[in-house]
Amino acid sequence: MGCFGDEENDDDILNPLTLSPTSTTTTTTTQTLDDSSSSSSSDGYTTISPMNSHFSALACRDTLRLIFEKLPIPDLARSSCVCRAWNSVASDQEIVVNAFKSPWKLKDVVGKPASGSFWRDNTLGKFAISHRIARGDSVASLAVKYSVQVMDIKRLNNMMSEHGIYSRERLLIPISDPEMLVGATCYVEVDPCAKREVAVLYLEDGPDQKSMSSCSLKSADSSGLNSELGKKRVLESLRRSMQVDDATALYYLSIADGDPRAALSQFSQDLRWETHSAFA
Numbered sequence: 001m002g003c004f005g006d007e008e009n010d011d012d013i014l015n016p017l018t019l020s021p022t023s024t025t026t027t028t029t030t031q032t033l034d035d036s037s038s039s040s041s042s043d044g045y046t047t048i049s050p051m052n053s054h055f056s057a058l059a060c061r062d063t064l065r066l067i068f069e070k071l072p073i074p075d076l077a078r079s080s081c082v083c084r085a086w087n088s089v090a091s092d093q094e095i096v097v098n099a100f101k102s103p104w105k106l107k108d109v110v111g112k113p114a115s116g117s118f119w120r121d122n123t124l125g126k127f128a129i130s131h132r133i134a135r136g137d138s139v140a141s142l143a144v145k146y147s148v149q150v151m152d153i154k155r156l157n158n159m160m161s162e163h164g165i166y167s168r169e170r171l172l173i174p175i176s177d178p179e180m181l182v183g184a185t186c187y188v189e190v191d192p193c194a195k196r197e198v199a200v201l202y203l204e205d206g207p208d209q210k211s212m213s214s215c216s217l218k219s220a221d222s223s224g225l226n227s228e229l230g231k232k233r234v235l236e237s238l239r240r241s242m243q244v245d246d247a248t249a250l251y252y253l254s255i256a257d258g259d260p261r262a263a264l265s266q267f268s269q270d271l272r273w274e275t276h277s278a279f280a
Contacts, residue, residue: 064089073099073122104181111188128172128198146173157194164248168193234260242267
């Protein structure tokens with residue numbers, strides 16, 4: 001292994017670092033290898049590793065930092081499992097965040113994840129566009145606008161039916177073009193409606209503190225539901241009967257003035273209309 005700036009064969013760099021007793025080494029290195037019988041293998045070769053004191057460079061924090069800054073997320077995770085010295089450097093927040101941003105050429109990632117495992121996955125599915133719901137929006141129209149599949153939007157937002165969008169302030173849209181991330185700033189957010197943590201990209205305005213902290217649902221006004229416990233029980237029963245998410249069940253309960261029978265009837269009508277339109 002040469003000094004910094006020396007020309008080396010790329011193939012040699014990829015080979016395991018070994019010392020052969022027949023090779024010409026310094027007197028000090030040869031004497032050290034001879035004295036350490038525990039590190040000598042049966043075939044006369046000594047493998048240099050972080051656990052081998054003969055190669056202290058692999059335990060130097062500055063050297064490790066220079067190496068780890070060039071590693072992708074999967075290799076960085078593997079390196080953190082080698083030993084404590086490697087783990088302390090590979091787990092450095094700055095190195096991890098830069099490795100997360102590097103493949104997509106992001107400008108910045110704002111926010112602290114709720115889970116430390118967030119940084120371990122920087123595939124395109126970890127990112128999403130924040131779209132604020134406007135009048136006339138539908139899952140199908142948004143799929144056409146952003147060039148994605150309807151099922152991908154539903155899956156990302158934890159939706160069973162597209163009627164659930166009317167009880168939300170925004171939808172998360174999968175990113176289909178990686179070029180959208182180049183030079184962009186993403187915000188680490190936990191979406192309560194989607195029940196997932198993603199790096200959110202805002203195409204127009206920045207993040208709204210209200211949307212970051214909570215996902216507003218339309219409340220069901222009902223004179224027949226006097227207690228919060230009663231509301232939860234009715235909502236849970238309606239959700240199971242419809243086989244939909246909480247937001248969709250709450251939406252139909254609200255438009256039916258708190259009457260579960262009317263809500264179920266309205267849902268059945270919409271479902272039949274949606275099925276008929278698909279085959280028309």
